[in-house]
Amino acid sequence: MMARARHQFEFVGELVALTAKTFRCMFTPPFYWLRVLEQIVELGQRSLSITIVIGFVMGLVMTLQFGYGLAKFGGTLYVPAIVSLSLIREMAPIFTSLLVAGRIGSGIAAEIGAMNVSQQIDAIRALGTSPIRVLVVPRMVAAMVSLPLLGILATFVGIIGGAFIARAEFDMAYGFYFNKVLSTIKLHDVFSCYIKCMFFAFIITLFACWRGFNTKEGTRGVGQAATWVVVRSSIVILVSDFFLSKILILLFD
């Protein structure tokens, strides 16, 4: 029991240390801009298609469910407002982040883990460079830039998907639907989505890089690292979402 508690304290301590080192490297030269751009393409641009699919389907399903649910109380007219707010405040940041945790979190952990077990991380250090600058900072910056944009995109596509269902199932005019959406969503909702995605991107890359650096036991360890990141970062995303939502509501509502 005590050993487990100590292990957890060590784990948190190492995450804090990695965070401190990463932020120090993020704001002091040398900077690896080209690597950041490469990672934006790798993490962001290559997640575009799946983000669009997920966002669109979320919009379809939510509009369908809210539409039929509210129809019982004569509240169909509120569907655009509820769908758009739910999407931008909760569903888009959460689903996009969980998707990214699965797609790129595991990828980062596996890549850095494989580099670790094949001594490439040691080689980076032995060649007089910092693995944090070379590997962690570009991935974290790229994720913190890309994920909020993906979250906004998922919201946008979800609202469009919702419009199709509102029209097809509830005979709602496109003009009415979009007018309601635009009058409901405020700038602070967009900001809220942005902040959440940015925080989740930080969590995913931090966990993935930490696990990659601590990968042992060869290829088996690489596989375990990838799984570990998806599970842990998903839990932390879901739990921290509650607290983030509370803070953002207190700040803006």
Place this chain on the structure above:
Amino acid sequence: MENILEIKNLKKSFGDKVIHRDVSFGIKKGEIVGLLGNSGTGKSVMLRCLVGLETMDDGEVWFQKKRIDLLSEEAMFKIRTKISYAFQSGALFDSMSVYDNIAYPLREHVNLSISEEEKRVQDILDLVHLKDAGKLFPSDLSGGMQKRAGLARAMVLSPDVILYDEPTAGLDPVNVENVLEIMRSFRERGAAGIFVTHDIPAAQKVCDRLMVIDSGRIAFQGTVEEFDNSKDSVVQNFHVSL
């Protein structure tokens, strides 16, 4: 001649397992010292301690009359351009071509034009007999070629000391000769070296001095002739065990 690199009173353990009890030795400019010992005696750990990739429990490391074991990781980056490490596996970056692997230290530490960089990389590729391998990726290379590419990367900044971690392990006799020839040519260019190996004939061919590590201590230290004629029980046992 004074030592260029020196380790004093190294102590290192992993948990309850004591690796080094009290190890001290030094190397002089331009010489290659062979560090012999059976598997698990901590030869590679010692190299890692020398260059700060592993922390010591106790002891000191001195390089060019400056103590370096107390330096921060960032400060060690500059030292590691002068003491380079050739990994046993080559440890090439598998997402980069051989050319980019070798150019990596140059791009990080030296401000060169593209043509100067190409000249430096091609020069070192010629030296390790990988003239036409620049565009290949590490996965396209044989084990011997990977080791030679790793040696090239270790040498490209013209360091003062190269730490060779079993560069001949697992190679056929022809490739062993190639690697030894490369080590000799590096020495001709002024690089001292520590050659970790349990390949006695290879060490005898290239080293100026030999050391045998056993039970966490340097059990023997002397010239190749002294090693051959030694009646020391550790040296004798080491010969027999191989």
